[in-house]
Amino acid sequence: MADILRLSGIVVAEDRLHLDLLVPEQYARTFFKNVAENRKISVLCASVFSYEAYQVKGIYLGFRPSTPEEAEYQKNYFYGFSRSMLDIGVKSGLFFADYYQEPSLAIRMKSEEVYDQTPKVGTGNKIS
Amino acid sequence: MVNLSKISEEGLGSQSLQRAFDGIIPLVAGTCAADGTPNITFMSQFFYVDEQHVAISYQFMNKTWRNLNINPIFTTLVTNPDTMAMWKLKLQYVEEQKEGPIFEEMEMQLMALSTPENINFSLRSAVICRVLSIENVFEGSEMP
Secondary structure, three states, X not given: OOOOOOOOEEEEOOOXXXXXXXXXXXXXXXXXHXXXXXOEEEEEEEOOOOOOEEEXXXXXXXXXXXXXXXXXXXXXXXXXXXXHHHHOOOHHHHHHHHHOOOOEEEEEEEEEEEEEOOOOOOOOOXXX | OOOHHHHHOOOHHHHHHHHHOOOOOOEEEEEEOOOOOEEEEEEOOEEEEEOOEEEEEEOOOHHHHHHHXXXXXXXXXXXXXXXXXXXXXXXXXXXEEOOOHHHHHHHHHHHHHOOOOOOOOOOXXXXXXXXXXXXXXXXXXXXX
């Protein structure tokens, strides 16, 4: 059975093949139990303005503690996300910043396939 | 098995969960293919059916639909738009309904969400699911 983990940031490596998935450690316990049995993972990302969305499917490689720069990156992500929610009229978006908790982790993933996931008829096409 | 009416007796928690079903923030659903590859997608609507069942909207979920017919147990993440509280619900696919009161009510709600410049919210079917468990992921906050 698939599990779901809400991320607090994604960093794409220079090789455009690897990703670091940033997440507070407290939310990731089930994730580590699952990848011990099955290393296949998928990531969904979307624009709250346009609904444009993409799914990356790949393999879990490992994890490490987030760096101070990555911690700052996650705080900035939540600030930006909260502002975006406000822009579309969701005032409570500000509360989302509390989701971020330290310590946080960087989960390394190797991308294998990318799919268009924008909600529309015929969505789900493989892009690469 | 979780009794949703019992959850509703718990007060704020249940009302908060019901509010997460309103579709303001799309739910996320994660299913699993036969080879273990996960698939994750947004869904527009989550509909309360009875004490132990909910319905999700079948609109664009080609891969999700194939996975549900292989692995009927899956996970959804729902968010309350007032507090940002989040829950993970483990669900089991039971049946697909293409007509009847649940389908009609869901179709009407989706039409209300649709605008000319917005995405197409037409409903193919109501996917009826049994609720296996509910886990609070993030408590969120209340407006002062």
